[in-house]
Amino acid sequence: MTITMENVGIAVRDLEEAIAFFTDLGLTVLGRDTISGDWADTAVGLDGNHARIAMLQTPDGNGRLELFEYLHPDGIETPPTQPNEIGMHRVAFSVDDIDDALQIAAKHGCRPLRGVATYGDVYKLTYVRGPSGIIVMLAEELRQS
Structure with a gap:
């Protein structure tokens, strides 16, 4: 299959x-x-x-x-999901410039849940709360292959 x-x-x-x-x-x-x-x-x-x-x-x-x-039927409002809840978690995107992506998100009232983290020397990444409470992960690759 x-x-x-x-x-x-x-x-x-x-x-x-x-x-x-x-x-x-x-x-x-x-x-x-x-x-x-x-x-x-x-x-x-x-x-x-x-x-x-x-x-x-x-x-x-x-x-x-x-x-x-x-x-x-009408959409059902639920509290925004938390990163540790079971079920649909987030949608993730690779971006070439996380700072630019965060400026775009901010124009829509969306900010990081906590901040921007660096995972080793591999990624800078963050979770933002997007429209309708969607958690969106933005990740910038630090090492170019």
Whole structure:
């Protein structure tokens, strides 16, 4: 069996806000749609499923992020996840300049959970709380191969 990663899906409270954050970081929008109907109910497992979605892609073409804003049933607000909670943890991106990435994040009101750390001589990295409480890891590789 062959398997490849298709995308990471994240429900957001405001689709436009999330798109703005991720496109400012460098992702591009591949497409948008509004989904509903029997096929969507069956695939997702929610009756009356109706959502606005957007598919974004990293500049290298290898990573995709699907963002969706539920119109029905209403999205359920939950407390923001903590780094040690079981389940979906974070989405991570390599960046060529972590300081630039943090300036972009700050324009969206997103700041590091604690600060920027250096992992050996390999990475500078940080977790920021993005739109809808999403934890986003930003990592700058220090050694170039």
